[in-house]
Amino acid sequence: MPLSTCTTTSMVIPHFTKNPKIGVVGKEEEENLSNECKGLIHSLPKEKGWRTPFIYLFQGFWCQPKEIQAIISFQKHFQARDSDVILATIPKSGTTWIKALTFAIMNRKRFTTSSKNHPLLTSNPHDLVPFFEYKLYANNQIPDLSNLPKPRLFGTHVPFASLQESIKSSSCRIIYVCRNPFDTFISSWHYINKVRPESLPPFPLEEAFNLYCKGVVGFGPFWEHMLGYWKESTERPEKVLFMKYEDMKEDTVSHLKMLANFLGVPFSIEEEEEGMIKDIAKLCSFENLKDLEVNKCGKSIKNFENKHLFRKGAVGDWVNYLSPSMVEQLSKVIEEKLGDSGLKFNVFS
Numbered sequence: 001m002p003l004s005t006c007t008t009t010s011m012v013i014p015h016f017t018k019n020p021k022i023g024v025v026g027k028e029e030e031e032n033l034s035n036e037c038k039g040l041i042h043s044l045p046k047e048k049g050w051r052t053p054f055i056y057l058f059q060g061f062w063c064q065p066k067e068i069q070a071i072i073s074f075q076k077h078f079q080a081r082d083s084d085v086i087l088a089t090i091p092k093s094g095t096t097w098i099k100a101l102t103f104a105i106m107n108r109k110r111f112t113t114s115s116k117n118h119p120l121l122t123s124n125p126h127d128l129v130p131f132f133e134y135k136l137y138a139n140n141q142i143p144d145l146s147n148l149p150k151p152r153l154f155g156t157h158v159p160f161a162s163l164q165e166s167i168k169s170s171s172c173r174i175i176y177v178c179r180n181p182f183d184t185f186i187s188s189w190h191y192i193n194k195v196r197p198e199s200l201p202p203f204p205l206e207e208a209f210n211l212y213c214k215g216v217v218g219f220g221p222f223w224e225h226m227l228g229y230w231k232e233s234t235e236r237p238e239k240v241l242f243m244k245y246e247d248m249k250e251d252t253v254s255h256l257k258m259l260a261n262f263l264g265v266p267f268s269i270e271e272e273e274e275g276m277i278k279d280i281a282k283l284c285s286f287e288n289l290k291d292l293e294v295n296k297c298g299k300s301i302k303n304f305e306n307k308h309l310f311r312k313g314a315v316g317d318w319v320n321y322l323s324p325s326m327v328e329q330l331s332k333v334i335e336e337k338l339g340d341s342g343l344k345f346n347v348f349s
């Protein structure tokens with residue numbers, strides 16, 4: 001589709017209503033919930049949401065009512081297979097990128113990077129690697145996943161502790177991508193302001209920052225999300241591969257090799273000599289994906305526009321937004337919460 005025909009889609013504006021029990025609630029969100037889930041939500045601690053009136057503390061992490069319903073369904077019904085691959089992240093840490101890279105590695109025999117039919121050229125990575133909580137188990141669905149081609153690739157923002165038990169007990173593999181909290185915060189704040197209902201005013205940076213430092217952000221606290229997967233990766237490195245966005249940016253080729261080895265499909269010498277690893281890196285690069293028509297005009301997760309998933313794709317953009325006192329505050333939170341876990345970020349180098 002030529003750029004000129006790319007139409008701007010209007011955002012869905014939810015109706016907000018006053019409910020005497022829980023204050024201002026997104027009516028649409030309530031309407032789509034089962035009675036069981038509504039009852040549960042009303043019993044959970046809540047805080048101001050980033051793009052909904054409230055977010056709720058469920059199993060130790062913050063999320064929205066619809067996400068809670070989907071996660072409960074995922075926890076009840078999903079059955080992992082040993083060959084499954086789960087891509088886990090906290091939002092805005094490199095989810096779209098790792099989905100593209102893993103899909104390209106796993107399907108490189110079916111679709112060469114030079115193929116005009118490569119699915120990444122016409123589909124957003126989120127449509128090729130579905131989320132448990134936004135797609136497969138959303139809206140009270142119980143999907144039939146038995147016929148998906150092997151290995152099945154799934155994405156999730158759910159913290160390690162809340163993953164479906166069979167994911168933890170089977171031999172399926174988990175890849176976790178972590179991004180430094182400074183950039184993750186800025187990326188989240190930008191995104192939220194793009195997808196926030198028009199009926200709500202812009203979300204001020206300072207307000208978002210204070211919530212983020214308290215851990216109140218979707219699927220946060222961020223430190224608990226990271227540490228859950230970090231700990232598991234140190235105890236079971238064959239089960240969880242822990243990667244950092246910044247390292248992947250610095251040396252994508254080495255990380256692609258690491259990924260392929262972990263997935264049990266290492267690149268052969270011939271593939272390397274043919275330049276396949278570099279070609280995959282290029283195909284999945286921010287610059288390439290951002291300019292594809294599907295990513296300029298299409299919609300995927302929650303019906304949000306794909307274009308908002310591609311902003312700058314850079315390391316260190318936080319310096320353009322955070323004041324010295326904010327930097328000090330977030331540095332303290334990181335130091336205190338990550339403690340002597342061994343997980344560190346070199347944000348000031």
Ligand code: PAP
Binds near residue numbers: 186
């Ligand atoms: P999600 O969790 O909602 O799916 P996610 O893909 O994790 O979002 O995060 C989007 C960020 O990744 C954006 O960062 P920014 O706001 O700092 O720019 C986006 O630009 C970046 N991103 C998207 N695709 C790529 C890519 N192929 N390579 C590197 N960064 C990317």
